[in-house]
Amino acid sequence: MKSSRTQHCNWKFDELRSNIMGIDTEVPLLDGRRVPYVFLDNGASTPSFRHVFDVMEEFMPFYSGVHRGTGFKSILATQVFDEAHNIAGSFVGADPDRDTVIFVKNTTEAVNKLAKRCDWRDGDVVISTMMEHHSDDLPWRMHARVIHIGVNDKGYLDMTQLRSAFETNRGHVRFLALTGASNITGIINPIHELAEIAHAHDAHIFVDAAQLAPHRAIDIRPHDDPGHIDFIAYSAHKMYAPFGIGVLVGSRDYFTTGDPDMVGGGVVEIVELGQVAWSAPPAREEAGSPNVPGAVGLAAAIHMLQSVGMETIAQHEQELVRYAITRMKDVPGMRIYGPVEEQELENKVGVISFEIVGVPHAKVAAILSVEGGIGVRNGCFCAHPYVKRLLQFDETEAKEITQEILAGDRSNLPGMVRASFGCYNTHDDVDRLIDALMRIGHGEIIGEYELHPRTGTWWPKNFDYDFKEYFPHFSFRPTSAITEFTEAS
Numbered sequence: 001m002k003s004s005r006t007q008h009c010n011w012k013f014d015e016l017r018s019n020i021m022g023i024d025t026e027v028p029l030l031d032g033r034r035v036p037y038v039f040l041d042n043g044a045s046t047p048s049f050r051h052v053f054d055v056m057e058e059f060m061p062f063y064s065g066v067h068r069g070t071g072f073k074s075i076l077a078t079q080v081f082d083e084a085h086n087i088a089g090s091f092v093g094a095d096p097d098r099d100t101v102i103f104v105k106n107t108t109e110a111v112n113k114l115a116k117r118c119d120w121r122d123g124d125v126v127i128s129t130m131m132e133h134h135s136d137d138l139p140w141r142m143h144a145r146v147i148h149i150g151v152n153d154k155g156y157l158d159m160t161q162l163r164s165a166f167e168t169n170r171g172h173v174r175f176l177a178l179t180g181a182s183n184i185t186g187i188i189n190p191i192h193e194l195a196e197i198a199h200a201h202d203a204h205i206f207v208d209a210a211q212l213a214p215h216r217a218i219d220i221r222p223h224d225d226p227g228h229i230d231f232i233a234y235s236a237h238k239m240y241a242p243f244g245i246g247v248l249v250g251s252r253d254y255f256t257t258g259d260p261d262m263v264g265g266g267v268v269e270i271v272e273l274g275q276v277a278w279s280a281p282p283a284r285e286e287a288g289s290p291n292v293p294g295a296v297g298l299a300a301a302i303h304m305l306q307s308v309g310m311e312t313i314a315q316h317e318q319e320l321v322r323y324a325i326t327r328m329k330d331v332p333g334m335r336i337y338g339p340v341e342e343q344e345l346e347n348k349v350g351v352i353s354f355e356i357v358g359v360p361h362a363k364v365a366a367i368l369s370v371e372g373g374i375g376v377r378n379g380c381f382c383a384h385p386y387v388k389r390l391l392q393f394d395e396t397e398a399k400e401i402t403q404e405i406l407a408g409d410r411s412n413l414p415g416m417v418r419a420s421f422g423c424y425n426t427h428d429d430v431d432r433l434i435d436a437l438m439r440i441g442h443g444e445i446i447g448e449y450e451l452h453p454r455t456g457t458w459w460p461k462n463f464d465y466d467f468k469e470y471f472p473h474f475s476f477r478p479t480s481a482i483t484e485f486t487e488a489s
């Protein structure tokens, strides 16, 4: 492997996999074997690019507080930090004159900030959707009436209902807030068409790009384009730079009036005992000492993705999804949620949610881990309304389950299993998944699994990992104790 110095901005697709940290990590199985881990939980957080780590390492000798230091290191770090803003903005086509790029912790913080910074009026409405991750739903609910546009059985947005909600609430809709790509079905929403509808009704559009940014090229388009995206957010930990930073991009004007949502050091021009003058954005919106190494890592990840090419990445991931879906259809009891037809796959990112009828989702996920060495996720993926809709729960069923959960029994927790791909996954990874699912579908399971009702998790009797052997620095609780802390995710 060449060092990052020589490879800077010249990445080829076939180098991606070997650049993933931990790609060869072997994990233990129930039968005592060890196998290379198959990571299919990229929708939650991706592993890190080695390149990101290398660039951060090169930067760290110069690490210093930014913006007010006068020493060499501080001036260098300040320039790097400011340039990282430019890189994060240009990744989505931001206009350097009219947009601001604000660093936050993650997409969740970005949505909370955007929602808090609106000059809300009585009767204001936010149009959102049933598809949303809770991070693009709950923050809006704190400030305005949120209308959740429905979806059809496959999970596609009901465009007729959306248009009609705009008509019915004419003059009151401040935001259309929706996801760029679903973390459950992978459906990519037609964000520019939706932007046109929002703008025709004098509303802003916010796109939650947490699941879109790592998988597709994004262009928010010029401000005078009717399809312009007013605000967009994404998270570095979902794009190979898991060091605690996220991005909110949007119109600078929006952030030049009103008070910042968080105040303290760094957000002011001048403070007197009786008066404060706020700085210009983005400083005005980045209270406290910022995550400079995280910003460097994010910029390095963006450089790498861009140099490989988002088109190339999209094509590769589409091919993986196509292959996985074709093979999954042969698994006994398989039910896939969301688009599965060939002509639909172009507008779907690499997320496949499914169940094996008759086997609880939490049990499938546990078997994939302990008998297959495969990391997936199960449950409702922080999008409870969407998952329950796709599972066709009626309101009474949904309420009954809510009561059970509130009473501390998660035995019937609704949910699915989700496999989500990154740019480095391969056909072999898919084959490992399908082989394991085939065994589950045919009932060829080694372990004796038991349900833990308090958490809704399944785990094989008398089995635990010896984590200390893998990471000796910390102490570990038994896995069954960890699951005690699992919320209804």
Ligand SMILES: Cc1ncc(COP(=O)(O)O)c(C=O)c1O
Pocket: 043, 044, 106, 107, 108, 109, 133, 135, 136, 179, 181, 182, 183, 208, 210, 211, 235, 246
């Ligand atoms: C569609 C979507 N939006 C928002 C989020 C929240 O992202 P973060 O946890 O980085 O704030 C996620 C996380 O999974 C997501 O999938």
